[in-house]
Amino acid sequence: MIYRFRVxxxxxxxxxxxxxxxxxxxxxDFHNTITQSFGFDGTEMASFYISDDEWRQGEEIxxxxxxxxxxxxxxxxETLLQDVFSEDQTRMIYVYDFFNLWTFFVELAEITEAxxxxxxxNLMFAHGQIPAQAPEADFSGxxxxxxxDPFADxxxxxxxxxxxxxxxxxxxx
Numbered sequence: 001m002i003y004r005f006r007v008x009x010x011x012x013x014x015x016x017x018x019x020x021x022x023x024x025x026x027x028x029d030f031h032n033t034i035t036q037s038f039g040f041d042g043t044e045m046a047s048f049y050i051s052d053d054e055w056r057q058g059e060e061i062x063x064x065x066x067x068x069x070x071x072x073x074x075x076x077x078e079t080l081l082q083d084v085f086s087e088d089q090t091r092m093i094y095v096y097d098f099f100n101l102w103t104f105f106v107e108l109a110e111i112t113e114a115x116x117x118x119x120x121x122n123l124m125f126a127h128g129q130i131p132a133q134a135p136e137a138d139f140s141g142x143x144x145x146x147x148x149d150p151f152a153d154x155x156x157x158x159x160x161x162x163x164x165x166x167x168x169x170x171x172x173x
Contacts (some may be wrong), residue, residue, distance in 0.1 A: 015128030044097035
């Protein structure tokens with residue numbers, strides 16, 4: 001089977017690539033295809049992050065595991081696309097070059113039969129030119145989230161006397 005992906009650069013402008021690749025390809029094969037389709041040389045570190053429908057970053061699949069933790073990261077070279085993507089799991093975030101943080105949204109658009117005579121991976125469509133520099137990462141979140149009073153909805157339930165008997169001071173270091 002063939003996976004058809006849309007890979008979108010996180011920018012104000014519409015910059016994306018539609019890519020076909022075999023479901024038995026590794027994440028490393030997909031990484032190489034993405035870097036080539038966007039014109040990168042592929043020499044920088046990169047990771048995929050499994051994502052939910054809200055694009056929240058989940059488990060990391062790294063190009064190389066450089067961590068020193070007891071739980072090693074999944075490696076791109078050992079992870080097949082078919083082990084990551086399905087009709088229910090269609091999204092990942094791809095980050096290339098951790099110094100510049102080129103960030104891409106990867107979405108599985110279709111699972112289809114291979115076309116006779118077509119070689120894979122296949123760049124089906126390219127839209128937009130990649131900028132000279134990575135877009136500036138915005139870690140600010142929604143401004144309203146920082147300006148809201150956390151007790152605004154609970155004013156009737158909040159009473160300072162409710163916390164007087166909790167003995168915070170006795171365990172304070």
